[in-house]
Amino acid sequence: MKRAKIPDVFKTRKKPKIQQQTSEDWGEEDSGSAVPTDCQAALMYLRSLINVEALDRRIPPIIIKHQLYNVIKNRTHVDKQVNELRDSKEIKLLKLGTGPDEFSIVFTKDYVEHVNKQLPDRPVVKRFLSSIVEKTNSVSVDKRMLVDHLEFKDEEITELVNGGVLNVRDVGSWWIAVPGAGYFIRHFTKGRDAILRTIRNSKYKQILLRELETRDLKATKTLGMQYHIQEILGSGSVSKFDTTSGTMVRIDS
Incomplete structure (x- = not known):
């Protein structure tokens, strides 16, 4: 590669x-x-x-x-x-x-x-x-x-x-605090939930990272797909591992 x-x-x-x-x-x-x-x-x-x-x-x-x-x-x-x-x-x-x-x-x-x-x-x-x-x-x-x-x-x-x-x-x-923080939290929560739901609904609760990045999820558009991916990986909400097809992300629980 x-x-x-x-x-x-x-x-x-x-x-x-x-x-x-x-x-x-x-x-x-x-x-x-x-x-x-x-x-x-x-x-x-x-x-x-x-x-x-x-x-x-x-x-x-x-x-x-x-x-x-x-x-x-x-x-x-x-x-x-x-x-x-x-x-x-x-x-x-x-x-x-x-x-x-x-x-x-x-x-x-x-x-x-x-x-x-x-x-x-x-x-x-x-x-x-x-x-x-x-x-x-x-x-x-x-x-x-x-x-x-x-x-x-x-x-x-x-x-x-x-x-x-x-x-x-x-x-x-x-x-x-930040004035308007509630507006950010709403979009943050919706986008995060949408990505995790996408992974959870995938076969074996896992998906190729590059495939996830191309998903057109309306809830992620405000903050951006990459922003949410960095968050779920950094928080440990999903794990990632290498495969012959590329990096896979998975929900373990």
């Missing part, structure tokens, strides 16, 4: 030119030489899979953290670099409700641009972005931080909750 060409994005740490590719372009059937080792480049690749135009620009590009585990095989390396990017404020780790223990990733620049577009000309939002989003690596905030340290008033916190940048976590604490 002809070896997959290593994408240019992973030949250097310089800012890459991202191109949309299929799973086989990433060496799914190769010996592993095409597996990237740079988490930032992997994030940029996953970001490039999202068709923001199809989403009417209602959300920023959102990456599910475990998608990285399919692109970069070393989970420890992924977790270490995600923490480094988070500490450098380049990305935000967010709890969006895609899974009980799962976090999502948004580039900080994308998050700030999205919030400013959705909630323009609001002084309390600008304070929130400058004092929390751009200066901390926090996933959540509590009343002590907001009121005692940053001097937000109760009515301002309410405004942030109503604006969708804070979601209630517990009494006196809030998750940092």
